[in-house]
Amino acid sequence: MSELARILLVEDDPRDVELTLTALGEYNLANEVVVTRDGEKALDYLYCRGEFSARSQDNPAVMLLDLKLPKVNGLEVLQQIKSDERLKLIPVVVLTSSREEKDMVRSYKLGVNAYVVKPVDFHEFVNAIKELGVFWAVINEPPPGSVKKAP
């Protein structure tokens, strides 16, 4: 895994992973991404346990989180992060297919930083991902303790 990873992508669908990475690749952000395929792995990454026990302690600059995930779902991951003193500073962007008000309300109540519905249209999808990546990984100043931008 890249030591420099500033974007943590939590997504179970391999095709969505590929499309997201393609979109981020257009801004040369693809190699800044760590992908975990379920909520359990994502928490492992954040807590540096299991297969991630060797990584540096820095938090990612942003986390792109799908809601429908195997084992531990997105909302549970979000709840865990926002209730942990060390992790609650990480900006979390929910990136989901669900336009259900229930999901949005719940996410915002848990303290999500942004909620993005994956557009069906590919252009819109690519644009949304690019803008997200650029904003959170480049424009936004991440909280202290995050992975630094490559000089």
Add this chain to the structure above:
Amino acid sequence: MTDRAEVSTGVGARLTLARWNIKSHGIRSAILRYGLSVVSVALGLGLSLTLQYYQFRDVELPVFDMSIALTTWYAGVGPSVLAIVLSTACFNYFFAEPIYSFAVSSSDLPYFFVFITWAVIVASFAAVRRRIEENLRQARDHLQVEVEQRKRREDEIRTLNKELVMRATELETSNNELESFAYSVSHDLRAPLRHVVGYSELLQKQASSLLDEKSRRYTRTILESAKRMGNLIDDLLAFSRIGRAETKNTLVSLDQLVKEVVAEIRLDTGGRDIVWKIHPLPVCYGDRSMLRLVIGNLLSNAVKFTRMRARAEIEIGCADGEDEVEVFVRDNGAGFDMQYVDKLFGVFQRLHLPEEFEGTGIGLATVRRIIHRHGGEVRAEAAVDQGATLYFSLPKVQDAAERTANTL
């Protein structure tokens, strides 16, 4: 099942009443009643003879009166007459001169007259008392039956209530199922669609130089179809959400709504010549955002189907009915054949080809669903190429609250 229960409770009620009557009135059988009459007169006679034996004088008449009274009280009018006859005979035989003979001396006649009159008075008092008692008993029986009926009705209400609670639970379950169904549709159906679109786009981008015109058209068609399906899914989800959403009813000014929607539509129809004729509209009672959707769908339909007119005319007005108002939206557009009017408000029903007018066929279905939830009706009038008029009715403000309460 309920019938049988009714019959058995009816029988039960009657049995209890009968038992009650026997207990309170003692003697029902004729033999016993007339027997009582004979026995009480015999006892009276015995008592009188005993008293006479001990030298008490002239006590026999009150004693016989008592026997008669006793008989009347417990055995009714018939036995009391028998008791009077028997007492008179006994008095005559044992106590009136000449003793031990039924002959009557004329000096004793007043005795008999007084005795019989007295006996008749006592008997008639007793008869009146029995009549009153009879009435009271009837009233009580009546009350008892009423109580039984009320109890039965209460039981029925309780059963119905139980059924209602069960039905409500079932409804809630199916509603939850529907909700989770819509939820997974929104999640799981969109994802593969996004992939179809995404990979087709990538293919287009990667291989467009290698593909001939035909293959490029194929990929374009794949893309368009997938996008169309995306729109269908979105519309269908929105439609199902209307059925599930809670309504927040307030007073809504239709004038204001139309003004807002028209202003919004004008932004998108800058290049077109559209004449809006907007008549005054009433204030309605309903969910503002839903009614806005109704107006929005009807007006954007009118705009869409007048596209080929050099000068489109759209008229919005209302007709005042007895307890409802009917709002209409009239255009001079493509119209439709009235033969198919029944299909107009169905889900995914379209009366025009997609290359003529775009759309998913869910707009008017949404309109109908919302109007029904508000306790109103929708209808349409049109002719091919002569424009169309769509109507929706809403209850008037004063009884709107009541009617929506019934439909929701």
